Structures are given as structure tokens and as C-alpha cells.
Amino acid sequence: MKKFSKKLNVQLIAETFKSFGIDHIVLSPGSRNGALATHFSHHPDFKTYSIVDERSAGFVGLGMAQQLKKPVVLCCTSGSAVVNYYPAVTEAFYQNVPLIILSADRPEHLVDNFDGQTIRQKNALDLHCYHSTQLTEDESTQSLTENLGLIKKAVRNSIQNSGPVHINMPFSEPLYEFQETIDIQFEEFKIPDLAKENDEIDDEKLIQKWNASQKKLVLVGMQFPDEKLNEWIKKLADDDSVVILTETTSNLHSPRFFNKIDSVIFSLKDEILEHLKPEILLTVGQNVISKKVKSFLRNHQPQEHWHLDEFWQPDTYQCLTEKIQINSIEFLEEFVPKIIQQKSQYFNDWNSIRKEKEIHQNEFAENQTFSDFKAMEKLVETYPENAQIHYSNSAVIRYAQLFSHSDKNSIFCNRGTSGIDGCTSTAAGAAIVNDIQTVLVTGDISFFYDSNGLWNPYIPHSFRIILLNNGGGNIFKIIPGPENSGVVETVFETRHHLSAEHLAEMFGFEYKKVENLDQLEDVLEDFYAISEKPKLLEIKTSEIDNAKIQRDYFNFI
Secondary structure, eight states, X not given: OOOEESOHHHHHHHHHHHHTTOOEEEEXXXXXXXXXXXXXXXXXXXXXXXXXOHHHHHHHHHHHHHHHTSOEEEEEOSTHHHHTTHHXXXXXXXXXXXXXXXXXXXXXXGTXXXXXXXXXXXXXXXXXOSXXXXXXXXXXXXXXXXXXXXXXXXXXXXXXXXXXXXXXXXXXXXXXXXXXXOSOOOSOOOOOOOOOOOOOOOHHXXXXXXXXXXXEEEEEOSOOOOHHHHHHHHHHXXXXXXXXXXXXXXXXXXXXXXXXXXXXXXXXXXXXXXXXXXXXXXXXXXXXXXXXXXHHHXXXXXXXXXXXXXXXXXXXXXXXXXXXXXXXXXXXXXXXXXXXXXXXXXXXXXXXXXXXXXXXXXXXXXXXXXXXXHHHHHHHHHOOTTOEEEEOTTHHHHHHTTSOOOTTSEEEEOTTTOOSXXXXXXXXXXXXXXXXOEEEEXXXXXXXHTXXXXXXXXXXXXXXXXXXXXXXXXXXXXXXXXXXXXXXXXXXSOOOOOOSHHHHHHTXXXXXXXXXXXXXXXXXXXXXXXXXXXXXXXXXXXXXXXXXXXXXXXXXX
């Protein structure tokens, strides 16, 4: 028997979500949201997922919305539950992933009166949401009409800005009154045009400057895989006065692109960097991982910096001159056909350095034995075709930056806020909805920190986790500073002897451990094969000085 909530506001919000095509609801168990949870679970037009840990649930929803490219609803009870979503909300905000946080609340008059599980929920996520609102409990026609307007405005903001919004819903008892029918239904619900209005761009002025320049550098940050964008950037690159710098998370591929930025510029002297600096810097998209390229462009500033992105216009390099706030493909479709290719040595100057550094990297890699560096090299070479790869933050994504990835693999990493807190959960959420093999490559601190990301029954059997366990937060031996603290191992690195074996057993994963390169090569083919359970491969490198090997790498190249 279907059990729909008798509360009209619950019916109202569900039917509004349905009308906008929003159908994925991540629920975290609680009593105050019981009417919402029950109603969504019985409603035939919604897919519901129960994730106990709200912090993990937030990132699971993020991974889903990232793949679906439409809002996913996170629904929780009152109190600390809603603020446990905050890490995922901040990541969604800076990564432009649409989430709708739907928090149940105590009646407003109980706030700050020491009623159980009651905090100041209204606007609690406001600093990192594109819209926050609170509905009224009243069920009069006027109040329902007003609530409908508030819900629609929140949903529109999430879609137009491709980001998080927060809807807070107070509930008075009784909470668990149900019926077999839905009283509020929309026979015809006209969704307004949700296209984001773009700024008018004077591309003629930009074209004149572009065509007059002999040195143009295009730096592409984090991007969702997009074949059209890849083709337009390739056309930009077909010009010797243009150099394209990409990263692993740019999801762009061409022999003309420079895809390993750090290995190219790391050891270059200031006079060479000054020669390589562009006249025009065009940055596209979002966060750039490489601190070295940020330092290069801040210390050797171009005459012009244009940033092209639909949502953000950050002055990352402290020299921003043009804000091109429009969809990247729409802009390039108009811009690229007007380009006049220039005779220039700019590409060749960069490319000669790249070729030299490539020789050095190959020589270095050939002489390395088992380590995080060598394991990552082997992993990148052997990813299954068309698998989606998720990297955790910290050392893992930095190792990934050192190797060329296949254009058959799409790459994701939570670089909005660059935290380790939800990497496993995000990959799990993506795997649940994307229908392809999803591989998470993670470090040990990130993995153990977010182990609740495995605490849900929806993870597909094709999901794979590769755990690089070097026994601590090795990143703090790589980045400058912590090694001078005197407490790098006890405070920063937090050395440990933990293994993932028991977690794998508890959460129903097949488990393998390898401790040398031969073992790794032997297990990889079978590791990706079809199975009746998801799999976890632990690569143990804790007895190896991985930080020294990475420092040696950069000294060598």
C-alpha cells in the first residue's frame, strides 16, 4: 500500500520537483524528515537512496548530480544533520554542481529554546548557496501558493547557476500521517526558460588584440569531458603563436596540448620563464591544480588576462583584464573562425623544452623501482578503455598530473575546495548512476577519512578502488614547510599501520593487496574483470621513501 504524506506542503514540494524533472533523492534517516522520506520513497516518480552519514550522503549526491547534470536532492532531519552537508555544499558551489538541500526543521518558535535537535537552520548554508529559503507550515491556499513560488525560485537558481540551494522546511507533530492518494497534482506545469543570460561580449575588440599578438597562452582548468570543447580548443592550438596548457582534470587531449605542466616548467630559471610568458593569457573553466603554473603567471604577468567561464571570473593571477562570462563553446564558436594564424616561435620555444623534459622523465622512470610514482605510472598505462577515473586529493592527484592519460578515460577530482573529506563518497555516487566502470584511485588518509562512503547498498559490482597506502599523509613531506616543524610525522603526516582489508570485508568488497611491481602487474587485468562484488586493491608502499622519490624526480627533470 502506498503511503503518501497528508501534509500538503510535502506533496507540494514533491510535485514541484517532479515537474522540473528532478527525480533522484538522497535521504538520510531521521524523524523530523520522516514525512518527506516516506512520501518520496513511495512516490513512483522518484529514485530514493538512504545514506546514513550526512557528510557522506552530501558527497554521494554530489557525485550523482555531477554525472546526471541536473539537481539531486539531499534530504535530512533537523539539527546537526544539515550542517554535515556543508563540505559537499562548498564543493558543489565551487565546482558548479547542482544540489538541492532539503532540510526538515523544528517549528521556528523552538529555535534557541533548548528543544532537542534544534539549531539555527534557516540560512545555515547561505554563504555557499545560490539561494536559501524557508517554507511556512501553514496549509492555506495563500500559503501553499507562496510556498510554490519559493520552491520554484530555489529550483530555478540551482539549475541556472548549476549549484547548490537550500530549502528549509519546519514540521510540527504529528509527522507520520499518511494516505493512499496525492491531493496536490499539477495537470500542466509550465517550466519557464531556465537558460542563463550571458553578458554581451565585444569579441571584435578581443579578436583584434588576439590577431596582433605573437604569444598567446591558453590555460584550461577543471572541465567536464566535452568533445565540442576539445575540438574548438584544438582549432585554437593550430597556430604557432598559441600554446595550450591542460591538466588531468581538463579532460582535453591533443598532441599540440601541453598536458604535464609541472614537468615542463618546474626547474626553469626566471629568465626562461620571462621569455615564455604570454602577451595574452586566456584561462578557461575552473580550478587549476598546479601551484607552479600559478606562481609562473603571478611572477611573470601577461599584458592581458582574459577569463572565459559561464559562472566564475576569478582573478587568480592578479592581472585579470577581461571577464568573458559566457558558455565556453558558444564563445569559441564565434571567436575561433575570426582568428588569423600568426608566424611565431612561441609554440616551438615551449615544445623544445617539453621534448627535453620528456626524455628526462622517461629516463628517470626507467630507473625507478616500486614506489607510489612507479605504481601510478603503471595504473595510468592500464586503465580500462572508457572507464571513468576519480582521483582523491592531496598526493594522488599530484602524481596523476605527471603522466599522460588516454582520451578514452574521463577524469574527475574534487578540486572545488580540494578537500579529502568526500572523495570516496563522490566516486561512489558517480558509480551508482553513470552505468560505466568507475575507478577511484585514492590515498590512505583520504580513504580512511571517508570510509563511510562505502556504507550504502547501492554501489555497483563494477566499482573499483585502488588504494595507495604509504602509511600516512605523505603530501606533508612533499610540500615545503611542514618538514621544518619538528612534528611532521606526529602532527602533519600522522603515520599509521592501518590496512583496508577489514573494511573491505565489512562492506562486501573483494580485496587484494600488492607490495611490489610484479604483484601489481599480475593482478590488474583480473582486477578490472566482471565480478559479483566491487573490488578494492591495496598497494602497500609504506616502507618506501616516496617523498624523496618525488623530490628526486623534480630535481632530475
